[in-house]
Amino acid sequence: MFNYVIRRIFIAIPVLIGVTIINFIIMSMAPGSPVDMLISPQIPAEALAAKRIELGLDAPAYVQYLSWFKHLLQGDLGYSMITYEPVLNMILSRMGPTLLLMGVSLIIGVAIAVPLGILSARKQYSKLDYAAVTGSFLGISVPNFFLGLGLIYVFSIWLKILPSSGMTTLGSEGGFGDILLHLIMPVIVLTANVAGRNIRYVRSSMLEILEQDYLRTARAKGLKETLVINRHAVRNALIPIITVLGMEIPILFGGAVVIEQIFSWPGIGQLTMSSIMSRDYSTIMGLNLTAAVIVIVANLLTDITYALVDPRIKYSK
Amino acid sequence: MNLFERYFTGRKEPQLDTDMIWPEGDESSIKLFTRRFKKHKLAVAGLGVIIILTLCAIFAPLIAPYDPTTVTESFGAAPSMDHLMGTDQVGRDQLSRLIYSARVSLSVGVGSILIAVAIGTILGLISGYFGGWIDSLIMRITDMFMAFPYIMLILVVASIVGPGLMNMIIILGVLGWPGIARLVRGNVLTLKEAEYVKASVVLGYSTPRILFHHILPNTVAPILIYATSGIAGAILDEAALSFLGLGVQPPTPSWGNMLASAQSLTVLTSQPWLWIPPGVMIILSVLSINFVGDALRDALDPKNTK
């Protein structure tokens, strides 16, 4: 097991490095060199020339990359071209709200998808099954920004019961209840996506398991149906879902960009959009890289969890 | 050569010792496919919607009552006899814009998937068939691309490359291949062990022939299924990008950029005809394509015996 974890980490390292290279290449396509972005815009003009030489801005691309990479390893993502703040600080301050939004949506989405998917599979071709499958199709087919706008229209404009933007009411202290109220609509939108994608997945995974011989064996030896389902079927059906959860992370990041924009949620997504709009490339790149690193770490954790749960995976080989 | 001649001598009496009668009502594979597909009523309806949308897209100039970019005399007018679905804030006919938008959505959906399928299939074939370091290299590159949150990466590239229809197709296509590459690779790995592929090796077929004549035809079904849901995904992505202002730019109409106007509170509150119809169109088209994709999955499933 230990070897397996180590090997997974070793595989993740070249991917991480590759991600920084791709990021660097994309950055190079933007106006201004990536290394340029490391210089604080507040530096006086005389010091600028010296700084440029120090960073090797005249050097060939790979030297520039190495110089940039060295700073990256020290956690230096450069400075925002607009606010002059270090990019890392900006990202860290926005991380909390986004993780809150994504975490809550993921948990609720899975809490809906798993039982509904299992039920749907057990009662295949029932009304409940059709409703669940159709709902799942809607969940993946309705654009989240349209759903968001619809929710605002109904709950904020028409019924006036939910706040339409921000994480806390302006001028108020905030507090748990206030954040919760602001969280409801964005979470509904992201949850609809998560549940939509996963209901059908859980359902088909469960249907496949229900056809297995060992379930027939379990029934044949006189086990109660609930026991057959809970002990034998559900456990095996849920193992592949761990992988799917890992795949949700990058999708949720993407969803967060759109959703935070609509609901003015002060997170990573909103920062992404505002930096794109103001062409703040150093911030954009920092964000992109951070998101990629989070995804890789999440995938790593997924793989390891999978290996822990699935007895068929052999770690030694 | 003695052996050579022997092959030409033939046999005096062919030995037909096995029963050679095929059932009369044997179903051809196309018939079987149609029958399975038809069982999905929603998919049949979805196919209808897709056909109508395609016709709208092709014959948009004939169907649309107005030019989609021409400004008429009324601004932000509610639906009336002149303008069945009203006009937008600059006075363009909403119905005509909705019809023309089908062009954008369908060409982005199909165009980008074609690019993604071409890149992904070739890389997946190479990766799966040759294995070894080539496989590791391609798969690690795939991992790298998949590590970036898709929408975020597209946004970033779009912000650098610039918006526009052509750029949308290229960006979504060039960034959309990793999933297909993985899918094709997995299939190739399975097929490579199939005895008929080994037989092809023993029969002395060249590697390209084995890849394209024997392996690829047997991976078409999963690619087709994946591509169908990919089209739906690309339409959603284009809509999101255009909604955020980084996709197709006005005055070219796209359902996504038509919805962008709803970001203003006035439109959202008092001009629902401006933002509900394009949203409904997106849902309708994406839902239809997803239904069709699901029916395809069922009808093309080799394990399906019904």
Added chain:
Amino acid sequence: MNSQNNKQPSPLLSLEQLKVYYPIRKGIIKRTVDNVKAVDGVDLSIYSGETLGLVGESGCGKSTIGKAIVGLEKPTKGRILFDGDDIAGYSSDEMINLRSELQIVFQDPYSSLNPRKRVIDLLSEPLRVHRIVSNGDVSKEVDRLLDLVGLPKNSKNRYPHEFSGGQRQRIGIARALSLRPKLIVCDEPVSALDVSIQAQVLNLFKDLQKELNLTYLFIAHGLGAVKYISDRIAVMYLGKIVEIGPTKEIFQNPKHPYTRALMDASPIPNPHLRNRKKVVLQGDVPSPVNPPKGCRFHTRCPMAEAVCRVQEPELTGDSLHSSACFFSH
């Protein structure tokens, strides 16, 4: 088919100390820690026009030998001499010229035919690729091939899934014949078929051999089919040949205890013969990763003595019939 007459001084194909190992990789950097010794030093000669039966339990390496001969497995060591040339180290490009000499018929007639190709495509493709006949004659040649294997002409436009197992195997045979090979490796070609069909297909193999002067390496896991079709039989155990000799000799006078055990494992049609003492094997086949020291069979052999655990017996006997056992004579 009198094998004695067909025998020539130099064999069509001979294996010299053939070894095929599969590496087992372990650890973080996946270094090779051990090998699965699928084929561990095999000497074997096949003469033109004969059928050599190769039998053994599953996992003994018999199929690996067949695949190594047609180039589907790379030999780790040793030589494969075909018509005097060592083809063991041939790259796939070099092998292409030999494809028309060496063919294989696979075990599973369901997975060995491309499900998306019609019979005519399956059979005409090799003809076109290797330009066996001119393009205009391809169709005629396909008819001839179908005729050869006893399939009607109207099966040309059918897909493999429309045929029964035995018919599919005939298509597979026709495909192998299309390149006009000298040697065909038959990799358990009848074991996936119904017993009633097995005899038909075996007869087809026999007829084709007579007509086309083919040479067969006929691989099987039981002695039944092999007895019927082979001129000589080689018995394999754990990557090595333990006994080889003419079919009659092997059946009348089996020398190796493993051969006797295999024989006793197959049902005897004559009830009067059933009473004689049987050799029944105990235990499982040892792992080919670490084969037992000394004689590989000693862990399961009813005759094993101290010497068997220490020393590995050589294949000894006359040029016709030899076996690898200390107590075989």
